[in-house]
Amino acid sequence: MNRYDVLIVGAGHAGAQAAIALRQHKFEGSIALLGDEPELPYERPPLSKEYLAGDKPFERLLIRNHAFWEERAVTLLPGRTATRVDPAAREVTTDDGATIGYGQLIWATGGKPRRLACPGGDLTGVHTVRTRADVDRMIAELPEVRRVAVIGGGYIGLEAAAVLAKLGRQVVVLEAQDRVLARVAGEPLSRFFEEEHRAHGVEIRLGVTVEAIAGDTRVTGVRLADGERIDAEMAIVGIGIDPAVAPLLDAGANGGNGVLVDGQCRTSLPDIFAVGDCALHANRFAEDRCIRLESVQNANDQATIAAKTIVGIEAGYDAVPWFWSNQYDLKLQTVGISTGHDAAILRGDPATRSFSLVYLRGGRVVALDCVNATKDYVQGRKLVLDAAAIDSARLADAAVPLKELV
Numbered sequence: 393m394n395r396y397d398v399l400i401v402g403a404g405h406a407g408a409q410a411a412i413a414l415r416q417h418k419f420e421g422s423i424a425l426l427g428d429e430p431e432l433p434y435e436r437p438p439l440s441k442e443y444l445a446g447d448k449p450f451e452r453l454l455i456r457n458h459a460f461w462e463e464r465a466v467t468l469l470p471g472r473t474a475t476r477v478d479p480a481a482r483e484v485t486t487d488d489g490a491t492i493g494y495g496q497l498i499w500a501t502g503g504k505p506r507r508l509a510c511p512g513g514d515l516t517g518v519h520t521v522r523t524r525a526d527v528d529r530m531i532a533e534l535p536e537v538r539r540v541a542v543i544g545g546g547y548i549g550l551e552a553a554a555v556l557a558k559l560g561r562q563v564v565v566l567e568a569q570d571r572v573l574a575r576v577a578g579e580p581l582s583r584f585f586e587e588e589h590r591a592h593g594v595e596i597r598l599g600v601t602v603e604a605i606a607g608d609t610r611v612t613g614v615r616l617a618d619g620e621r622i623d624a625e626m627a628i629v630g631i632g633i634d635p636a637v638a639p640l641l642d643a644g645a646n647g648g649n650g651v652l653v654d655g656q657c658r659t660s661l662p663d664i665f666a667v668g669d670c671a672l673h674a675n676r677f678a679e680d681r682c683i684r685l686e687s688v689q690n691a692n693d694q695a696t697i698a699a700k701t702i703v704g705i706e707a708g709y710d711a712v713p714w715f716w717s718n719q720y721d722l723k724l725q726t727v728g729i730s731t732g733h734d735a736a737i738l739r740g741d742p743a744t745r746s747f748s749l750v751y752l753r754g755g756r757v758v759a760l761d762c763v764n765a766t767k768d769y770v771q772g773r774k775l776v777l778d779a780a781a782i783d784s785a786r787l788a789d790a791a792v793p794l795k796e797l798v
């Protein structure tokens with residue numbers, strides 16, 4: 393049986409960063425990075441953007457090249473799934489029946505995309521967008537596809553819709569809520585993106601429920617709850633992820649929708665950390681509620697905290713959440729967490745395609761969504777950090793730089 397001083401399960405953003413940070417902070421023990429995908433660790437955001445569009449080859453998505461991992465003596469164990477954790481024996485079992493021992497375990501498994509539970513949900517031509525393999529399958533089918541139904545109007549669905557519209561496909565977005573991005577953004581932002589997509593020829597259907605995917609072996613369309621049928625040769629399902637935490641919960645870790653961690657990313661099990669999309673943590677930018685963040689920022693920051701804790705450097709997770717999304721020529725940058733806001737102040741005119749939305753809770757700035765407005769994003773960060781109380785009229789005046797309001 394192999395044994396490593398640190399075993400990292402999940403070779404995505406958080407897993408890779410944990411290994412990088414351990415070596416940066418002079419950890420000299422053995423490290424293994426085990427993941428169920430066959431590739432070297434790679435960046436996921438381009439999958440629904442430049443990679444799907446064919447604008448970036450896979451090699452440019454790699455977080456580090458092969459030589460980097462070799463030089464830092466990080467043992468890569470690709471193509472293997474961790475199925476069981478035995479915290480008493482300090483062992484992880486993998487799907488090939490092997491057992492791997494560890495001194496400290498970092499769980500960085502992200503999540504698996506939710507699938508449609510309705511009839512036809514697993515037909516050929518129904519896709520999720522989480523891995524390189526997912527997107528390669530889509531790309532391979534595209535030459536035969538004219539019409540695409542995107543199910544779910546969240547960031548990933550909208551990004552895919554934008555790329556496919558640019559590639560000349562007829563795209564319809566089917567969203568169950570009464571606006572896109574309903575879970576993550578204020579109404580003005582939702583309406584702006586709906587209009588942008590419509591202007592690019594994407595049909596946006598709101599308040600619709602998918603009842604079935606039609607087709608014998610391949611998708612031929614989507615049937616809605618009201619009986620309407622929408623023809624499509626491809627369906628893309630973007631309805632969120634479920635954190636991949638079953639082995640840890642089975643082993644007795646506290647959690648539910650994710651594994652619960654403390655400020656140092658420690659789970660309730662001895663010497664087991666959890667980081668990234670799968671880690672449920674109390675976040676001060678969400679009024680100390682326990683949440684999971686699905687962002688590169690969070691994956692990197694939590695991984696760094698876990699690595700520092702392992703090498704004995706005092707550290708605590710307290711990062712301001714940030715995120716970005718690219719659709720067409722629009723760069724959305726968000727900072728803070730807008731959930732639970734009680735006011736949203738518009739800075740600038742959406743018609744100019746450069747504006748921001750500043751979210752307040754109890755009169756204090758909690759988040760910003762900035763569209764083609766990087767200055768607001770950079771300067772607004774401090775307002776979020778300070779939970780600044782600023783007069784709405786001043787916030788709304790786009791002529792006044794946010795840094796002057798700090």
Ligand SMILES: Cc1cc2nc3c(=O)[nH]c(=O)nc-3n(C[C@H](O)[C@H](O)[C@H](O)COP(=O)(O)OP(=O)(O)OC[C@H]3O[C@@H](n4cnc5c(N)ncnc54)[C@H](O)[C@@H]3O)c2cc1C
Pocket residue numbers: 401402403404405406407426427428429435436437438439440472473474475500501502503521522523548636667668669670685686687688689691714715716717718
């Ligand atoms: C299409 C797409 C676009 C995105 N765009 C953005 C963006 O613009 N900006 C942004 O900030 N974030 C974006 N994100 C989110 C961001 O990519 C994630 O938050 C980030 O990848 C989380 O890192 P992670 O390491 O926690 O999980 P992941 O990167 O998902 O890595 C987890 C890895 O663990 C593997 N794994 C799971 N279970 C097991 C197991 N039992 N055994 C072994 N391996 C396992 C998974 O297959 C995966 O390889 C996007 C995500 C996607 C999918």
